[in-house]
Amino acid sequence: METKDLYKTLGVGKDASREEIRGAYRRLARKYHPDANPDDPAAEERFKEIQNAYEVLSNPERRREYDRGPETFFGQGGFRDGGRPDDLSDFADLFGNFGGFGDIFGRSTSARTNVKQRGDDVTVSVNLKFNESLNGVTTRVRVVAEEVCGDCGGSGASPGTAIRTCPDCGGRGTRSRDQGFFALSETCPRCRGEGVYVEKPCSSCAGTGRVERPRQVTVRIPAGAKDGTKVRVPGRGSAGRKGGPPGDLYVVTRVEEHPVFKRRGDDFVVEVPVSFVEAALGAEVPVPRPGGGRVRLKLPAGTQHGRQLKVRGAGAPNVKKKGQTGDLIVKVSVVVPKKLTRREREILEAFAEERDEDVREGLFREASGT
Ligand SMILES: [Zn+2]
Ligand SMILES: [Zn+2]
Structure with a gap:
């Protein structure tokens, strides 16, 4: 797969904002849209490139991946549907991003596919010695959290295959169903509300776009932590969905019981x-x-x-x-x-004689109620 400068394809700078990228994409997509250029293979090819560039650069996570190293990115099949430039139905997929074919020219809708979702929080526990809990300690914990699948870049599609707009709901993720006088909106059963479906699910993540992977996280336990103290490590939970922020990691301290304190x-x-x-x-x-x-x-x-x-x-x-x-x-x-x-006994007997005391006197007085 060839390595292209996606920023050049859209005619924007490397530091372009999301709005700039979106604006450039809309302008170019309109210009090279196959409807506007019938029987022009060059325009079609260009349109395809624009689509691919936008798909990557509009997704913060994929954009970061691409920025990190275009070679690796393309090597991993960074384009979700690369290698199928002759398939016109891919163009519908493009517009699916906006809620349906043609919506690029005006309306902006958000199918559920574009909704950012924060990753799940993950909780782990760590065992501490008494002195570690008292003085604080920096320790490493094993965390099993969801990460974006590296093989498909989180798309869930096997590298080199397409993600398509769901034909049943047109990418909206919902369908309206006529019920006599009422029109009910229900989650599309075919795509389960995602608005898209993958042609061939990625084998590494079974199409979920996410994999569970153990990793070591270094965490600072503050001095004075007790059994059950929750230490929050921001952003170290599971990865977010659709470019959403990651969840947090919570480390719960388990402190060994001290024999004296x-x-x-x-x-x-x-x-x-x-x-x-x-x-x-x-x-x-x-x-x-x-x-x-x-x-x-x-x-x-x-x-x-x-x-x-x-x-x-x-x-x-x-x-x-x-x-x-x-x-x-x-x-x-x-x-x-x-x-x-x-x-000793003699001394205590002498003490008792000297003291001449009845220590239970008060008890019996109270017990008899007088
Ligand atoms: Zn995958
Ligand atoms: Zn659907």
């Missing part, structure tokens, strides 16, 4: 054993810090079992509000000795 919002909760003497007398106790190291916590005298104390700012960073950090919540767990030496 339990997450609660941006806070961490840690249970810290404290001796009954420390709890009674008060003490300064070391507490492990999430991510490593330790902090000293002042335990007031008379601290009760189960009491919660806060170490401000020792929690997880907030993934959205920069500079905002959660707290470390210390749950005091009072430890009572399981075994006592004889001397």
Whole structure:
């Protein structure tokens, strides 16, 4: 297949806007249209070239492909229906782009085929170690997303074969059906609303124009991500349809459970054993810090079992509000000795005698309701 400069064919610059391309195409198509040039094979050939050039340059995705390297583009059968310049029905296909034969001279309609569609969002999950979630990490995830089929350029047609305007609906994608007094509009069953059908479906994508392909995407997980945090990677989902934008990728973090620190919002909760003497007398106790190291916590005298104390700012960073950090919540767990030496027992007995206290007095008073 020969390599032509499609921009030259339409007489526009390489940086021409879509409107300029469309305008040039309309002007030239009118001039070289076979109806206007009966029995003129040269005009017909020219018309064909204009059609091909416009087909590629009017589609942002195909235009990009072409700009990247005309050689490769043509080598892959970049023209949807190249090699059939003598088939006049192809001219109808051209006008199908505008909703039907002849519409180029005035009306502009949009068959569903021309409607841009955003690609689907894709969600994957990533497993994180505790410290990775706390400090953030750049990681690679495997994403299986739909891409435009490289063999047919997304057209769904086997390279070298034609895409034709659907004869049943004239490319509109809908048909009106008379129902007595009513005329109902229904999706064309032959082309399923696409307005076109392919002569021979591309074997790589079974005519869908799209293939699912796994790829590796690098994603930055922000510091403070927790189990279930959704990280959005714009534009890395499935490819759009008809030149529409791609969908987004969502990476959901799965964080391994930590044996000591339990997450609660941006806070961490840690249970810290404290001796009954420390709890009674008060003490300064070391507490492990999430991510490593330790902090000293002042335990007031008379601290009760189960009491919660806060170490401000020792929690997880907030993934959205920069500079905002959660707290470390210390749950005091009072430890009572399981075994006592004889001397310890004597000391505690002496303490009990000195204290002479009934700690359940209040409970029984409340229980009897007096
Ligand atoms: Zn294909
Ligand atoms: Zn149809």
